[in-house]
Amino acid sequence: MAFYDLRQFIDKLKETGDVVYIDQEIDWNLEAGAIMRRCNETQTPAPFFEKITGYPRGYRLFGSPLSTFRRLAIAMGMEPDAHYQSFLEEFEKRIKNPKKPILVSDGPCKENILCGNDIDVLKFPVPLIHEGDGGRYIGTWHISATRDLDSEWVNWGMYRLMVHDKNTLGGLMVPTQHIGMMLNKYEAKNKPMEIAIAIGTEPATAIIATCGVPAGTNEMDIVGGFRGEPLEVVKCETVDLVVPATSEIVIEGEVLPNQRMEEGPFGEYTGYQAGGKGPRPVLKIKAITHRNDPILTVSNMGAPVDDSDVCMNVAWASDIRIQLLNAGFPITGVCIPVESSGTIIVVATQKPYNSIANGIASLVWSTKNGKHIPRVIVVEDDIDPTDLKQVIFALGTKCHPIRGTTTVENMPYSPLIPFLNIKEKTYFSSANVVYDCTWPLDWEPKNVPRLASFKGIYPKELQDKVLLNWKNYGF
Ligand SMILES: Cc1cc2nc3c(=O)[nH]c(=O)nc-3n(C[C@H](O)[C@H](O)[C@H](O)COP(=O)(O)O)c2cc1C
Ligand SMILES: [Mn+2]
Structure with a gap:
């Protein structure tokens, strides 16, 4: 009610x-x-x-x-x-x-x-x-x-x-x-x-x-x-x-x-x-x-967390998610982390083709809410975009500093973004960046590094056995 x-x-x-x-x-x-x-x-x-x-x-x-x-x-x-x-x-x-x-x-x-x-x-x-x-x-x-x-x-x-x-x-x-x-x-x-x-x-x-x-x-x-x-x-x-x-x-x-x-x-x-x-x-x-x-x-706007990091950014993420889905992007999650004060959006997606990260970012920046967000991080669907630990791991390990990033100049957004210089703030002109944290599809499968995690590198039966015996081991 x-x-x-x-x-x-x-x-x-x-x-x-x-x-x-x-x-x-x-x-x-x-x-x-x-x-x-x-x-x-x-x-x-x-x-x-x-x-x-x-x-x-x-x-x-x-x-x-x-x-x-x-x-x-x-x-x-x-x-x-x-x-x-x-x-x-x-x-x-x-x-x-x-x-x-x-x-x-x-x-x-x-x-x-x-x-x-x-x-x-x-x-x-x-x-x-x-x-x-x-x-x-x-x-x-x-x-x-x-x-x-x-x-x-x-x-x-x-x-x-x-x-x-x-x-x-x-x-x-x-x-x-x-x-x-x-x-x-x-x-x-x-x-x-x-x-x-x-x-x-x-x-x-x-x-x-x-x-x-x-x-x-x-x-x-x-x-x-x-x-x-x-x-x-x-x-x-x-x-x-x-x-x-x-x-x-x-x-x-x-x-x-x-x-x-x-x-x-x-x-x-x-x-x-x-x-x-x-x-x-x-x-x-x-x-x-x-x-x-x-x-x-x-409301007392400022360093995280404030009402905009919670309420406004959830509203923005929800709108951007709907627009990405409506456009047919096979996304699996969206998050604007409160820690970013509204400057970063993380989108998790399946990867049917190589350029999907830039496609997603272009759509984000063309929406009413997304045009305020200068940085888009695109991760694969095995990453939970609400878990910053996973996101930082993907950003650090999968995003090539040059080939994995695309910058766009002369983009319109708010004069409140701290890193803008006075001219950019005055004339609503700045730069955006997308970080593509997905493996390139043109790499041969044997060249794609295997994730060395408990879930990623052991047979499922062995994982189950270890989990079942965990207490018996003495932990
Ligand atoms: C507390 C608070 C204060 C805000 N102040 C402003 C502001 O002064 N100017 C502005 O352009 N947006 C401001 N915003 C963001 C807008 O509310 C938001 O972009 C909203 O979509 C604007 O409505 P509109 O889409 O109908 O223009 C503020 C948001 C919050 C949560
Ligand atoms: Mn309106």
Whole structure:
């Protein structure tokens, strides 16, 4: 059964021991961020902050919503110890059958409505998450809803949002992402782009907002399919958009055309404060609505593990797996290891022809999600791509440093990839690499080295005998 709202999800985490309620007063200025960061890196239950310095009780923060696989599993109604592969299979099943949302006339997110002079985003205990961030970020686990200028397409995506002042936000809306594509059209006509930001939604909404579904597809329909039940949405007060009815906080406004203010840097999903400060789009707030005792959801992006390594990268791997299978590649597994901070994807495959690794990589890089991933490691189907020990062994032993790698220049992706230089970051141009960790088919079988492992180099009967006698030997 789907969670009705964020609060039901947090109640469930309480039941399973996956949230810690912190009653001690915590400072929004770095302290909450430091606690979340340590929670992420040591994979503890999620921190729920009850009292923030300078704010009345009732203005709460929920940190690191989905930075453990346990919490992702619970959010999806799966067994908390579900295997990586089963997440991918669940995603595949759930996103197949979109369900349109139900428009309701009222919802908890309308319990308080702030307009005009009452608008102040710092009414909420917005944290300064990392030292050196460009400002306090209110949008780190939320959705931004925008409508295409000349179609009915409404996009729900997660894109960071920094506070400039009480009614002005700034964001990173790059042209390779759907919000950036939409903004380009508005800016060409010098029109403002309406936007609604929903923070603290039931978990499926945020999960789908981190996953690139095709342009022209409404994420809200995918959310319904993913939950198994349509989402209830309400109309906004001042913009022609809808938001989940149970959202904790909704910010309505417009992105001003062709205006820029300095935004960033921010500790990012790739593990570094990598994107720098730069002139970026500006959003003026027209109204804020919120629930009583609102809960601001916060993710602390950075070194592994964070919510993107778990939630976003599972969503990406699942989408890439489906697209590779649809294209007919005989793949047997896909994994974006959390340790890579979203920079490496491992694909295991059968090998019917020699060039399959490059074929797989080309497809990965042509997908919405895969184009963010600069390194593709292709291994054979005897390797479990979720087992880094096996993957590193294959990379070290089977991938020829020259013949086994192919690099591609001038590829489009995010300015947040740490190894890019300033020019590459500014102009969205970088390089990708594929590591082919499969034996060449043109080698004579006698020249293919035999794997000297217990399973690979002893007769099956002998293996069975040794296993059967293992205790008798004295081990
Ligand atoms: C916490 C978090 C923050 C993110 N912030 C940004 C961002 O500021 N800009 C961006 O382009 N993508 C960001 N992403 C990645 C996008 O959410 C992801 O690529 C998603 O597919 C975008 O939606 P779209 O496919 O509808 O454009 C973020 C992801 C997470 C998990
Ligand atoms: Mn989209």
